[in-house]
Amino acid sequence: MSSNAPLLEVDGVSKRFGPVQALDRVDFEVHAGEVVGLVGDNGAGKSTLVKAIAGIHSPDGGRIRFEGREVSVSRPQDATALGIATVYQDLALCDNLDVVANLFLGMEEISPGPGRVPRQLDETQMEHRTGELLSGLSVTIPSLRSEVGTLSGGQRQQVAVARSLLGEPRVVLLDEPTAALGVAQTAQVLDLIRELREHELGVVVISHNLANVFEVADRIVVLRLGRVAGSFDAERTTEEHVVSAITGAAGNGGEGQREGSDR
């Protein structure tokens, strides 16, 4: 784990939807080359926190700092421009388009040379870059020209993650990346997450599956009823501790268990 200043730092962020306090002064941080597992029961505020960082919900209070600078993230484009990429649970891929087309959707490249005049897509260059990107992530997809609809769930997840990396982000937020995947496919995706860590990215993984979180995360942050109920070093804690923080069985004891965290 890196000991430098955090890449992304969320400081006292709150968000209220009508009578519901979805986030209550949440503190949270990710370093470069670190995988943070964000866990919690349904309605604990995991998705709200990710959406606040991704610029979909602007928070009511608190600060977000990116690479030490305070930033305002009020639109998804702001987050993208900063270098924060988000992969949502419903991957948002076009099943009818091939891997290359999905990867470059909305960011298609135009041919140089004579193809520039009729605005021809640079398929060769896009396929080339797709191949490089995927092999850099140790992802193998049989054919880059196969329709995404014909790929397995794990491969689709890999494509969605690879797509988020095209803009060369520093932080990647993954919403339930292993939900609805089989064992082998889950392993593929977890490998990919480790690969992201190798590339010195900050990774936030939301998941219900504690086993998966323990497999990849360096640090596990537990949200409960919109508050941080604990932050654990994955190496030095057990599932029981995390579960009791999730369910509240430990009372507010989670606050006292910030072993190994940087605070």
Next chain:
Amino acid sequence: MSAATEGTTEAAAGRAEAAGARRETLRRFVQGDLASLRVVLGLAVIWLIFQTQNDRFLSAENLTNLMLQITAVGLISIGIVYVLLLGEIDLSVGAISGLAAAIVAVVNVKHGWNPYLAIAAGVLAGLAIGVLQGFLFSRFGVPSFVVTLAGLLAWQGALLQVLGSTGSININDPKITGLANTFYSDAVGWIVAVLVIGLYAGVVVAGHRRRVAAGLADASEGLAGQLVRLALVAAVVIVAVAVLNSDRGLPLALLILLAFVVGMEYVAKRTRFGRHVYAVGGNVEAARRAGIPIERVRIAVFGIAGTMAAIGGILAASRLLAVNQNSGGSELLLLAIAGPVIAGTSLFGGRGAVWTALLGALVIGSISNGMDLLALSSAVKFMVTGGVLLIAVIVDAIARQQRQAAGRV
């Protein structure tokens, strides 16, 4: 396939890959990705049947007539393909084609406008109508079915209004009637054939060179398949020109249709806009999150549909030498939609190709033409065409179900 590789393991891997590729081709054939190939076979069967019933069917004269008969509906279908790719429908294209033709006729015949200016006015009217309908659809979220159904009624009314009390206008400007009644000499036909084949070969070779240069393909990989395709295209072009030349020659109308098919296919498959059309038709939410301007894409597509409808209508008027109250009416709309669907463009959006407009028009045109030769009644003609459409739509639905069943395994 590089079967010449040394080492048994590599050769075995190569064979396994080849077998996999064959399975993939078979799967695509069954699941409808290669629907067009299926339709080409269907077309061959249709031609064979009619030829055995009446040996004039495949004569040069009749085939030339067939080409002239499919021009208008083929042009309209090109716009319909774009609308279908979005997963929408445009019921107003028939009415737009009639109205646009009427506008051309009125300003040219009654107001003495220059024929080119008159044609431009008709095409612009189609574009404006399409954009308006696209705006209403995308801005207010009114289903395209309803917007264009309203359009169908309204533009038919406008057609009657524009034509005025006479109800029919004869066109005699040679520039306008020439669109559908010009035939080129044999020499011009062959020059066009050489240009088409040369251009296609150039595109194939240049594309292959770029892939090799980018390290995406070996110098030999896939070359055989491309040579076969090139040979097929060359054969079709040469036979077509030979047949057309032995009758009246290459018709200008066919050239216009082919130019639009190639041009719009290019836009659909090779440009950013086309890619966005497929994306919106495939998954609107994904397209929105990718930052694609969905409203603009939708408006542009309906604009294209209106424009192509107008061009088709003008060609139809040119062939008929007149515009009347029936222009763009009766079965034109339904055939223009049925054609691409028969030839494999999905009604559900995101799948299809512009050239299905041409192929579909050929299928429907052949059935209609063949039954005319056999002197069958309109009753039979409509029922048979309806049956073919139904079969095509069922095949499309089955292909879709199989894709969904196979998609997420």
